[in-house]
Amino acid sequence: MxxxxxxxxxxxxxxxxxxxxxxxxxxxxxxxxxxxxxxxxxxxxxxxxxxxxxxxxxxxxxxxxxxxxxxxxxxxxxxxxxxxxxxxxxxxxxxxxxxxxxxxxxxxxxxxxxxxxxxxxxxxxxxxxxxxxxxxxxxxxxxxxxxxxxxxxxxxxxxxxxxxxxxxxxxxxxxxxxxxxxxxxxxxxxxxxxxxxxxxxxxxxxxxxxxxxxxxxxxxxxxxxxKHLDGNCHTYVDDPCDIAMAVKVADNAKTQKYSPCNATESLLVARGVASEFLPKIGAVYAAKGVEMRGCPEALAILADVPGASTRPATEQDWAEEYLAPVVSVKIVDGVDEAIAHINRYSSHHTEAILTTDHIHAQRFLREVDSASVMVNASTRFADGFEYGLGAEIGISTDKFHARGxxxxxxxxxxxxxxxxxxxxxx
Amino acid sequence: MxxxxxxxxxxxxxxxxxxxxxxxxxxxxxxxxxxxxxxxxxxxxxxxxxxxxxxxxxxxxxxxxxxxxxxxxxxxxxxxxxxxxxxxxxxxxxxxxxxxxxxxxxxxxxxxxxxxxxxxxxxxxxxxxxxxxxxxxxxxxxxxxxxxxxxxxxxxxxxxxxxxxxxxxxxxxxxxxxxxxxxxxxxxxxxxxxxxxxxxxxxxxxxxxxxxxxxxxxxxxxxxxxKHLDGNCHTYVDDPCDIAMAVKVADNAKTQKYSPCNATESLLVARGVASEFLPKIGAVYAAKGVEMRGCPEALAILADVPGASTRPATEQDWAEEYLAPVVSVKIVDGVDEAIAHINRYSSHHTEAILTTDHIHAQRFLREVDSASVMVNASTRFADGFEYGLGAEIGISTDKFHARGxxxxxxxxxxxxxxxxxxxxxx
Missing domain, CATH: 3.40.605.10 (Aldehyde Dehydrogenase; Chain A, domain 1)
Structure with a gap:
């Protein structure tokens, strides 16, 4: 033609x-x-x-x-x-x-x-x-x-x-x-x-x-x-949190399916719970063949997890949408650093906090600048059917007109x- | 610099x-x-x-x-x-x-x-x-x-x-x-x-x-x-309508101020009320020095208005935002032709119907594709203060994100x- x-x-x-x-x-x-x-x-x-x-x-x-x-x-x-x-x-x-x-x-x-x-x-x-x-x-x-x-x-x-x-x-x-x-x-x-x-x-x-x-x-x-650009989604494991629930949700958010845009690509962990939480999720990821790219502090803890595939995270890793069995892992001071890190590196698609602290949850919901913000739920829920919209024509990562x-x-x-x-x- | x-x-x-x-x-x-x-x-x-x-x-x-x-x-x-x-x-x-x-x-x-x-x-x-x-x-x-x-x-x-x-x-x-x-x-x-x-x-x-x-x-x-582009706003005088109210509102919509974008630039009149309504509004406009650019049928009626300044409307007039003491005037069959004319020539800013008919009012509200649609009110009301928004940063003639x-x-x-x-x- x-x-x-x-x-x-x-x-x-x-x-x-x-x-x-x-x-x-x-x-x-x-x-x-x-x-x-x-x-x-x-x-x-x-x-x-x-x-x-x-x-x-x-x-x-x-x-x-x-x-x-x-x-x-x-x-x-x-x-x-x-x-x-x-x-x-x-x-x-x-x-x-x-x-x-x-x-x-x-x-x-x-x-x-x-x-x-x-x-x-x-x-x-x-x-x-x-x-x-x-x-x-x-x-x-x-x-x-x-x-x-x-x-x-x-x-x-x-x-x-x-x-x-x-x-x-x-x-x-x-x-x-x-x-x-x-x-x-x-x-x-x-x-x-x-x-x-x-x-x-x-x-x-x-x-x-x-x-x-x-x-x-x-x-x-x-x-x-x-526009729907990439989905570099974060799950932040807060201090305090329900560790068993955090392991279950962080597992699901990363591994239930690797290709969707709402899969978690980066795991942030509050220092106060890292030594308890990281070995547990590390074992789960190791069993499923998920490579972990961590900050030095996270790698030190993960070193003791049998069979874990780890390597140091580069600056590029924090911004990466893997769509693959790979996750970046960073230990943070707490909710302030988690919010700042997410607002800097995220693609503004979907982010979750796993916490039992009411104030932390409220601050995360309000201050994280993404289309979907979640408390105690898997980022994998971010879609039109799960949100009750009946269907979706796409997921917007823009703020103008339609978001999410x-x-x-x-x-x-x-x-x-x-x-x-x-x-x-x- | x-x-x-x-x-x-x-x-x-x-x-x-x-x-x-x-x-x-x-x-x-x-x-x-x-x-x-x-x-x-x-x-x-x-x-x-x-x-x-x-x-x-x-x-x-x-x-x-x-x-x-x-x-x-x-x-x-x-x-x-x-x-x-x-x-x-x-x-x-x-x-x-x-x-x-x-x-x-x-x-x-x-x-x-x-x-x-x-x-x-x-x-x-x-x-x-x-x-x-x-x-x-x-x-x-x-x-x-x-x-x-x-x-x-x-x-x-x-x-x-x-x-x-x-x-x-x-x-x-x-x-x-x-x-x-x-x-x-x-x-x-x-x-x-x-x-x-x-x-x-x-x-x-x-x-x-x-x-x-x-x-x-x-x-x-x-x-x-x-975006706020032009305001080619219409007032449509329906059959049936309250003629006295229609004269009052059509007067205000055009003459209360000539420069604002929500001033009426085009007057559509249902044939059934034209011979009663047009001489009355024509006299008001004539007294205020508003030039009327009409279709042949409207001009024939306005010819009998003492002191009226009239001339034939061109195709360009239907699309024009005058921001001046000029109004285009067209006689239409009824609400269908009014809606079709508006959707063709309007800048999608603000349009009003003056009517006593419920069905006509509902159809006008639903089918006219403009940022503000009004029943029995002056188009001059289309602004943030009058709408109770407290203030306005502008009036959008787009449909995306913010409208009006x-x-x-x-x-x-x-x-x-x-x-x-x-x-x-x-």
Missing amino acids: NATSTSELMNTLGSQAKAASALMAKAGAATKVKALRELARLLRENVAPLQVENAKDLERARAAGLAEPMVDRLKLTPKVLETCAEGCEQLAAMPDIIGEIMGMKQQPSGIRVGQMRVPIGVFGMIYESRPNVTIEAASLSIKSGNACILRGGSEAIDSNRALAALVQQALVAAGLPADAVQLVPTTDRAAVGQLIAMPQYVDVIIPRGGKGLIERISAEAKVPVI PVGVEGLTSLKYVVLGEGEIRT | NATSTSELMNTLGSQAKAASALMAKAGAATKVKALRELARLLRENVAPLQVENAKDLERARAAGLAEPMVDRLKLTPKVLETCAEGCEQLAAMPDIIGEIMGMKQQPSGIRVGQMRVPIGVFGMIYESRPNVTIEAASLSIKSGNACILRGGSEAIDSNRALAALVQQALVAAGLPADAVQLVPTTDRAAVGQLIAMPQYVDVIIPRGGKGLIERISAEAKVPVI PVGVEGLTSLKYVVLGEGEIRT
């Missing part, structure tokens, strides 16, 4: 999305529920045909020599599709927050002023690999009354086309515009450049993928971006509503 | 602001109140010295041949300073919303999840002309627990320096860091380019001034911008708070 035709294509998608967004914004709650339930039904009914399309992507991926774990991420198994269908039904069952009016208060002039929750308008989503993201994004877009333009990875283009066709079928069945969810049909890379530079049509861009992709999009976008897991609410905006009886300004 | 030293200066201001923002974020409500009250006291106590500094700006402005209305906007009269002092006291008296926790709910895993309101961090404000904006921005920054870097216009540099010195004196008196409010001390234009491109220090930029300034800053900024008048809340962000008792993810 040449540059002119890609540009024309994207303009067409944009203007269609904009037109559809006006209809979506005034769609009734029941209509959106109908579309979501219909989509769930279609996903279940079309497992076989979806797998036929998916097989084309899998074949192409294997022919290109993609590693098997990467091929796995592309697979639309019956289980993956059932999870997608259930996700649609869960969203359908949630209360509709569009049109909600908050804080209506009478002012001295007599007017009453409140805020109404409305959709953002049109969002563009750019993602890689897993085709089920197509359904997650589409269903959140429908529930939130937005229109969206989806740009999946070229490796999943056949699966994404088949899924997007079902989404449009569901929209039409509910009396909603098919253009409310459009997939960019070409794998031309120029389409991304166009999508992020159409402020007349697109209100926000949501990239999901590697850090490189997100940094490039943020730098070049002409519209706001909901972004669900339906993050895709909305508040406008002021003023009700009067003929008041004038004097 | 050469390029290197401006760059060094801005880096220093940035890193100082960032450091101060951490202290402001944890400052107690009483401390911030103390700083605001002290600032009010200092403003009242220093009227004479402030006027000495202000006189330098006024002299320079007159020497440069600035028009007298522009010179007027620069003036720090005792009345202007008293208004500034009262503004600080009003903010001091408002509840402190920092640290507020909302929506805390237990999830199936056992963790409780809510959101805590926290300051954004550091904002940069770029403004022109009126030096009292320095106090408005500083006081909002203090109340919201942020740090800020203020860049006023070169024409007010002496006044701004004197005001900023008082702000820092008030901060220090309350035990807060002086760097929480810093004025860019140079009038070098390169400083603006630096200020909007320091994502490591500055979280958001708020420009206040002409459309050209705001468009340039939005295009070049490397951080989010809270931006007060303390618009300068905050919500982070997730998770409280557990040792829960782990399974």
